[in-house]
Amino acid sequence: MNKDAKIYVAGHRGLVGSAIWNNLRRKGYTNLVGRTHQELDLLDAVAVREFFDKEEPQYVFLAAAYVGGIVANNRFRADFIYRNLGIQQNIIGESYRHRVSKLMFLGSTCIYPRDARQPMREEELLTAPLEYTNEPYAIAKIAGLKMCESFNLQYGTNYIAVMPTNLYGPNDNFDLERSHVLPAMIRKIYLADRLLRHDEEAVRTDLSIRPVEGIDGSASFDDILSLLKRYGITADKVSLWGTGRPMREFLWSEEMADACVYIMEHVDFDDLRDETNEVRNCHINIGRCLRIPHGALRLRRYVSPRDSRDPQLPYQHWHRGGNLHSRFGFADSKEHRLRGPYRVRLLQTGRHDAQTDGCKQAPCLRLEASDRHNHRCTNVSGLVSPEIGICVPAFIYRTKSK
Numbered sequence: 001m002n003k004d005a006k007i008y009v010a011g012h013r014g015l016v017g018s019a020i021w022n023n024l025r026r027k028g029y030t031n032l033v034g035r036t037h038q039e040l041d042l043l044d045a046v047a048v049r050e051f052f053d054k055e056e057p058q059y060v061f062l063a064a065a066y067v068g069g070i071v072a073n074n075r076f077r078a079d080f081i082y083r084n085l086g087i088q089q090n091i092i093g094e095s096y097r098h099r100v101s102k103l104m105f106l107g108s109t110c111i112y113p114r115d116a117r118q119p120m121r122e123e124e125l126l127t128a129p130l131e132y133t134n135e136p137y138a139i140a141k142i143a144g145l146k147m148c149e150s151f152n153l154q155y156g157t158n159y160i161a162v163m164p165t166n167l168y169g170p171n172d173n174f175d176l177e178r179s180h181v182l183p184a185m186i187r188k189i190y191l192a193d194r195l196l197r198h199d200e201e202a203v204r205t206d207l208s209i210r211p212v213e214g215i216d217g218s219a220s221f222d223d224i225l226s227l228l229k230r231y232g233i234t235a236d237k238v239s240l241w242g243t244g245r246p247m248r249e250f251l252w253s254e255e256m257a258d259a260c261v262y263i264m265e266h267v268d269f270d271d272l273r274d275e276t277n278e279v280r281n282c283h284i285n286i287g288r289c290l291r292i293p294h295g296a297l298r299l300r301r302y303v304s305p306r307d308s309r310d311p312q313l314p315y316q317h318w319h320r321g322g323n324l325h326s327r328f329g330f331a332d333s334k335e336h337r338l339r340g341p342y343r344v345r346l347l348q349t350g351r352h353d354a355q356t357d358g359c360k361q362a363p364c365l366r367l368e369a370s371d372r373h374n375h376r377c378t379n380v381s382g383l384v385s386p387e388i389g390i391c392v393p394a395f396i397y398r399t400k401s402k
Helices: 015-026 045-055 070-075 077-097 132-155 181-196 200-209 221-230 253-266
Strands: 007-010 059-062 102-106 159-164 166-168 250-252 284-286 316-319 342-351 363-371 375-385 393-401
Touching (some): 007 015, 015 166, 015 253, 070 077, 077 102, 102 253, 132 159, 166 181, 166 253, 181 221, 253 284
Parallel strands (some): 007 059, 166 250
Antiparallel strands (some): 316 342, 342 363
């Protein structure tokens, strides 16, 4: 992307969009366009078309969505599927009509089955039932992912879909009815602490800023106490949603933005698709750092079949993953860690005599992965088949700093 290219960030005031907006500004992009919900209703197809007619953006980050936590997803099921489908359809459709050079659609890892294998890989999509409580939202996000993929296949567009894991950071939503996990926990603990300290004024001030179920700080204190109790907030304890047994990883929104902007700058749809008739799972998971045991990795689709035959190819490529919800990762036998996003560089080619997946005497590549903290892993990746690309485990043998 050129620094002066016009970039539309849909949802630029939200948790995701604001992080991307700020990241773009820090990297020198100057021609950014955003609209608040009051200025542009993304469910209004006519208004969205008029906006694209006027602004004609060259790049689009589709970070706008109707979002919320577990309670809201389960309670407002129709809203979550209807509104998100409408937003996605309007923006992706106008991006195609106005010949946008590249679009990034931001989804969520809730698209994966409830009992998906860990760490979750892109191939887990549509392999088992979804979590019931947020099924409508997940289906809407799957539809957005598939819409991008289908436009790419039918019309030759360059639309990338990324699926960040559980996010937290500035501009998150603290509405107890619709908030994500961490904001809800923080607000519950704060309110319970104020009740414990008999600080009625602080409780009223909080509810005046963010009313819950229509009740604000002007209500009687008995009504306020009854409301908070329904949400598990008392002076004696804080009750949280769920059993406490599931484990989650959380990703700082600014690190997510780093990955998104990097992908937008360096990754195209053709880098992600298989050379097969059935193209699917071309989205990219974005999560936090994960320690991965030595020898447990598999690399695929680094090099296209035609590239794998050229030992002189100066190959540099974005590597998908390295995080909790990612297809790939890097770590050495001592469990040193790299934090994504990664840049992968071809260091050396050669031949290998071993047999893997029916491939004998296949080219052998040595790759180097470096993260944004300038840590580097050098690994010996195995065999490249002209038919299936790189297909064997990667063995990490050195970790050092540049």
